[in-house]
Amino acid sequence: MEVLILGAAGMVGRKLTERLARERQLGGRGISHLTLHDVVAPPVPRDAPFPIVASTSDFAVPGEAEKLVARQPPLIFHLAAIVSGEAEADFDKGYRINLDGTRELFEAIRAVGDNYRPRVVFTSSIAVFGAPFPDAIDDEFFLTPLTSYGTQKAIGELLLADYTRRGIFDGVGIRLPTICVRPGKPNKAASGFFSGIIREPLNGQEAVLPVPDNVRHTHASPRSAVNFLIHAANLDGARLGNRRNLTMPGVSVTVAEQIEALRRIAGDKMVARIRRDPDPTIMQIVEGWPRNFDASRARSLGFKAESSFEEIIRIHIEDELDGAIAN
Amino acid sequence: MEVLILGAAGMVGRKLTERLARERQLGGRGISHLTLHDVVAPPVPRDAPFPIVASTSDFAVPGEAEKLVARQPPLIFHLAAIVSGEAEADFDKGYRINLDGTRELFEAIRAVGDNYRPRVVFTSSIAVFGAPFPDAIDDEFFLTPLTSYGTQKAIGELLLADYTRRGIFDGVGIRLPTICVRPGKPNKAASGFFSGIIREPLNGQEAVLPVPDNVRHTHASPRSAVNFLIHAANLDGARLGNRRNLTMPGVSVTVAEQIEALRRIAGDKMVARIRRDPDPTIMQIVEGWPRNFDASRARSLGFKAESSFEEIIRIHIEDELDGAIAN
Known part of the structure; x- marks a missing residue:
């Protein structure tokens, strides 16, 4: 074929x-x-x-x-x-x-x-x-x-x-x-921080979080x-x-839940690399985005996503970091 | 302007x-x-x-x-x-x-x-x-x-x-x-009978009804x-x-309700001009059409339709037949 x-x-x-x-x-x-x-x-x-x-x-x-x-x-x-x-x-x-x-x-x-x-x-x-x-x-x-x-x-x-x-x-x-954790360098996309707050700490870098911890979003x-x-x-x-x-299905979590998943997998030291710097412009864009889906039809047709945000982080570590977390 | x-x-x-x-x-x-x-x-x-x-x-x-x-x-x-x-x-x-x-x-x-x-x-x-x-x-x-x-x-x-x-x-x-009663001659549109069963009898002509009486549809x-x-x-x-x-809002009625409205306004003689001639092709097309709407938003914005199918027939008689029904 x-x-x-x-x-x-x-x-x-x-x-x-x-x-x-x-x-x-x-x-x-x-x-x-x-x-x-x-x-x-x-x-x-x-x-x-x-x-x-x-x-x-x-x-x-x-x-x-x-x-x-x-x-x-x-x-x-x-x-x-x-x-x-x-x-x-x-x-x-x-x-x-x-x-x-x-x-x-x-x-x-x-x-x-x-x-x-x-x-x-x-x-x-x-x-x-x-x-x-x-x-x-x-x-x-x-x-x-x-x-x-x-x-x-x-x-x-x-x-x-x-x-x-x-x-x-x-x-x-x-x-x-939203695809998360996106590999590669930080970019200017308004949604970039959803990946950045996981990817950058795991790379030993500081990440900026421009929205409140209670923002909910769906990831795969x-x-x-x-x-x-x-x-x-x-x-x-x-x-x-x-x-x-x-x-498509996905994992609907708040930013706080993303951060706690990172803490469970990689510890407080990684979480400490996330710096809160509220950005009203990004917050306004994010408020117009969907937070959660009932993707029943796709699931019934056999489409599968991760079942937790921890699983999403583990896949990033496996696929992009050769299975190992740096310090 | x-x-x-x-x-x-x-x-x-x-x-x-x-x-x-x-x-x-x-x-x-x-x-x-x-x-x-x-x-x-x-x-x-x-x-x-x-x-x-x-x-x-x-x-x-x-x-x-x-x-x-x-x-x-x-x-x-x-x-x-x-x-x-x-x-x-x-x-x-x-x-x-x-x-x-x-x-x-x-x-x-x-x-x-x-x-x-x-x-x-x-x-x-x-x-x-x-x-x-x-x-x-x-x-x-x-x-x-x-x-x-x-x-x-x-x-x-x-x-x-x-x-x-x-x-x-x-x-x-x-x-x-669906706009009803459409003035003019019968046409080949699959929806044509919704108007035809009112218009033709009022014009002294026979009308063909190709679907069962319980078909529901919305009209203005x-x-x-x-x-x-x-x-x-x-x-x-x-x-x-x-x-x-x-x-847009409209009047949701069955074909039977259309016919009864015609009977109340114009009598049994008009209704007798409707000939039932089931057409499976038209029935199949009609089954794919919406039957009823909750047009709350348009109504709340001030859009108004008729409140009954009788009113729709009366408007046809006023606007197209100079207010008079022939025999």
Whole structure:
């Protein structure tokens, strides 16, 4: 089976690529060829057991998406997106990539004809939801995004469902919670502190906490994000009916609970590296975000996340720190 | 105040035009100029108290929408759409007009700049909802359209909300229930019988009822549809916050209740003109439609529909039959 990953240079795309190269198969079907695509060169794992071709272009430019589906891969992961902050800062770029690009891809699949009907796994986001919320957002709560990014993802979900209903492809949309602990360096994302207050102390560095300890949020590990993608790729479409977009499960915790989990795993010394520095701007952004989900439908379809925030920290230590905590 | 109506040749567009010409004002602001637009020539009322310019073009062709907003009308009614059946039969045409056309209009407004920020009233549809439903669909139920038309309207709603949030215009989206009694000749729409079983008997003709008497549906009169548009045009946008799309109220009745209302108003002789001829295809389509809404939010914002189906029939007799029932 051939596989195409759009957005392969991002954190989740890279981890998905490594996992496929390691496991050589997906749902019992051997992988024969992998195409990685992104606007910057995606890293190619060495010694992969199948050919991997990396390609770099702007997939929203008319004609580019056609090239990507020319080999008619039966499985496409569409992870490519302009992220929230950039889509808000650059209206045209966000709509061009996140809406037009997605539509170009879907239309390119349609243009193939020839009974080509791939599984398309699309990463949506909890940014499709906008405050005010109930205590836990259930599977039938309406989408009122408060960012252009969330709007574009919600439109992508609608297109995915309609193209699937029309038999053009077989789509599954998954709304990822905040991925935590994000590896790498601190970044400027408003949500960055959720990872930072765990990652930086474990790296021997100070972390800044800009919000009160009672802020609640939902998290899943990078390993879970990849699990979600693979489970979505293997899911029987008939179980989804016409409702193709799913809120993924996660661990809903307060910042205080995150910190206590860190203390239990790594001790007071690590916790002491978290410095409280309230930032009203970040607090205002965070107040518009969902806190908790009742992701019953995804769970009943077999999607699994961690069961505690401690488990999320342990996965970070295993996957990013070779299993050991520094001092 | 200048007003622009897109989709002015349709039934609701024509009734809105007549109403504006008769009332000369909207929310206390005198109307100085009215532009009517459609893909076919919209009828222009005679003796209107202000200039009316009718224009005919395909507004989804790049450049056309710019011409329409060149006079910077502070109020735009966007009623233009490829209807449900045609959008389902012609995938490209539906997306080109209902999605691309709407986006061309919104982008044309954005391109004006110059602090131009019109009120845009957009007609959406209950086709944004798809079965299975709760008994009454509330204001926070999610959108899972089961037609391409419903998908395109749902995308229009999302764009309307995002462009409004961005300050590009001041949008209000209204989801119309089934308009009943639709004047004119019988048509091939699957929903046509809801009007036909009232209209045809009152015209001395036989009507065909293709579904069982216990089918429930929500209706509002053409007069209410125009009232909704005018109320949406006058509404204080601050009362809507970021949630700009509203399910309109209506009268939820079974077909049996429709028929009994006809009997009370016009007698057994009229009811005898309804011939039952079950059609499994139409029944299947109708089963996917919403039956009932809890339109609390629209009601609390002052939108009003009829309070009984009898009232809907009386309005039809007043507005379309000069107040008299033939024999």
